[in-house]
Amino acid sequence: MNRTQQRGRSARGTDRSQARRKELIAIGRTLFANTSYDALSMDDIARHAGVAKGLIYYYFTNKRGYYLAIIEDAVAQLAERADATPDLPAYDRVRHTVDGYLRYAQHHQAAYRAIITGGVGFDAEVQALRDTARARMLTAFARGAWGRDDLPVLARTALIGWLSGVEGVTLDWIGEQRLPRETVCALLVRGLEDTLRLIAEYEPDCPAPPAG
Template sequence: MNDSQQRGTGRGRNRRAELLAVGRKLFADTSYDALSMDDIARQAGVAKGLVYYYFGSKRGYYLAIIEESAAELLQRAGATHDLPPAGRVRHTVDGYLRYARRHQAAYRAIVTGGVGFDVEVLAIRDRVREELLTTMARAAWGRGDLPPVARTALVGWLSAVEGVTLDWLRRAEPSRDVVCSLLVRALGDALRAIEDHVPECPAPTRAEL
């Protein structure tokens, strides 16, 4: 069995997932530069060679953690369970905030671009933003494509979401429910502004959102 085959086995996938879980905790408490591969292996309770085997390097390990975190963020935000449009929007925003609170270090890395100016992390961030825009469009209108005006307005709203969320994580107040309500209200205003320019993208009523 070659390396790629062995990595693809159930046991290999489980071990890789365990290492990623350890990495999330480590990078949440310790800076990237302060962690060595020896530290990572010691905390994971494995030989250092095993970390190299699955990830190639500390950078590869870090990028794998960011990739997995991005996938979870998107999954959490997009799990709307066939709710009506207003419910889908609220569920999406609340899922986003729940993820950010639970995985603060990973969230900050995704939103701010990681360690320094990391081109690969910035590419992950850009992909996350694009997929979140599509998620919001589907939640609001049941469609994934965005007319230019709608895209511009939602990009502005999403940038505000990132700024608000980072500040909320830093201050730990107000409550998640209040932050969610503020962001949903702001989204409702953005959607109504979009409708003024793009009638085929109708906004919910104020009573709904």
Template sequence: MHSSQQRGVEPPRARGTDRSLARRAELISIGRKLFADTSYDALSMDDIARQAHVAKGLIYYYFTSKRGYYLAIVEDSVADLIAFAARGIQLPPVERVYRTMDCYLRYAEDNQAAYRTIVSGGVGFDAQVHAIRDGVREAIVAAIAEGAYGRTDIAPVARMGLFGWVCAVEGATLDWVGRPDLSRDTMCELLVKMLGGTMRAIEEVEPACRAPEPAHRDT
């Protein structure tokens, strides 16, 4: 194995050109489908190469290792989730909160394996995947704070309250995608109402953090 593979550094030649970026994106797309159907431990590099119909060396060329490939897939999934959650920034605050939750639930519903990987923190205790997951949580907190308070520089008590709500959303969403007893609209409504309760609790602890008016969408 090349020294760059041993250090886990992506070879410079694997970056930069449109063709190489497109090929890398294609391999990530293939990997997302593979890991959606099969656990990380159950897939060897030989399995991945065979099912992707590529030479194993090509995966090493772009990602240096199986773990590097997996992390690239997780990061790509995270980018999609954050992009989904950040949609509708131009909407009024109430609509923005509903749009954020609806897009979040749509992503989880349509990308269940990727969502479980993001929320669970990957395979075992993987510090890098946990760091990626924590980044997602902070991004969602920022998106909700922007929609609810109109800013992201919120007081520590508000951040902690919203962070706790995001963790509750993760658990509820994991249960929901596993057995979708509720429609997405109902689930969205429930989570937004839970957010309202959280924000009222924040205001009781820290009166300077005023809760917005209860969220009601125009019909």
């Protein structure tokens, strides 16, 4: 076997390994959505996944590592789903970002709750993942509003205040489901518009996008 063939076989093996890991994360997302963390053993996880327990250990080391991988994957999906679309006008990018955020929370409720509430008790690594999620969301909203990643301190503080409200509203909404997503999106966008206008008063470099 020549080197080209070896590289090809290695790449295929890596692709299969990554696909298997993603499959196990998807299975774990469903398991932890329906069963509490403490109630699931590694034997339970392996049985539901239809794999040997050793495979879970191979990819994730232990149950906590598995759970953290699931939350990390959820954070990445949330940020990707909510990230702004660059070819839209500023106001539409903002609305798209909020709607993408709500869609993710609606269709992945357990993962969203784990991100926002910190998962199983206080865990520094879970909290770090939550901070990562917030930072990526702030970047997404900054891109949507101003087409930039860097935020002045005042703008960041104001957006964190608004985002904290978004998290509370979203948690209540997915628990009650008494309002259509479009209505919740409109409420949150209106609140963001007010926040962006306030920021613009103090930060001329961050003008509020014109309303659509």
